[in-house]
Amino acid sequence: MARKSPQPKATSSEVLECVQQNCPSCGKPMWNEYNNLRRVRTLKGVIQLLLKIRRCQNRTCERYKIKYRPEQEGSWALPQQEFGLDVIALVGALRYQEYRSIPQIHQHLGNQGVEVSERYSLQLLLLITGFIKPPRFLTTKRVLMQLKFNEVSKL
Numbered sequence: 001m002a003r004k005s006p007q008p009k010a011t012s013s014e015v016l017e018c019v020q021q022n023c024p025s026c027g028k029p030m031w032n033e034y035n036n037l038r039r040v041r042t043l044k045g046v047i048q049l050l051l052k053i054r055r056c057q058n059r060t061c062e063r064y065k066i067k068y069r070p071e072q073e074g075s076w077a078l079p080q081q082e083f084g085l086d087v088i089a090l091v092g093a094l095r096y097q098e099y100r101s102i103p104q105i106h107q108h109l110g111n112q113g114v115e116v117s118e119r120y121s122l123q124l125l126l127l128i129t130g131f132i133k134p135p136r137f138l139t140t141k142r143v144l145m146q147l148k149f150n151e152v153s154k155l
Helices: 085-096 102-111 118-131 140-154
Strands: 012-016 030-042 045-056
Parallel strands (some): 012 045
Antiparallel strands (some): 030 045
16 A cells, blocks of 8 residues: 655664675675665654665675675664664564553554554564564474373373
């Protein structure tokens, strides 16, 4: 579905540089090939990130022309996500610690100053549940096998 309102303006900006300036494969300096702009919505506001993308220019290197993104980018947001990790963590805490519903989570995010639709609140929650997997010993097949074993051992 298309966006009905314009993307909010950035309240602050950050420049992210690569910590590693040399190619991890050949050891020669990587050039700053191009810059990417990325907006991330956090609890502190909308932050515009200027990402300095580097590439190895050594033609004999196995990592020739492969992009190397700043390491700090992962501490702001997940790949291809508009909301920061702090917003995702808040949604998870509201749902799984305070047992709030999707409309309540949407309302709480609005009170925090994060503009998000109720539908996207659900998408954030589904994103979190993709990360949380039950421990191996709690899978259905294993539990059923354990129950059957206990019933046989009682006989």
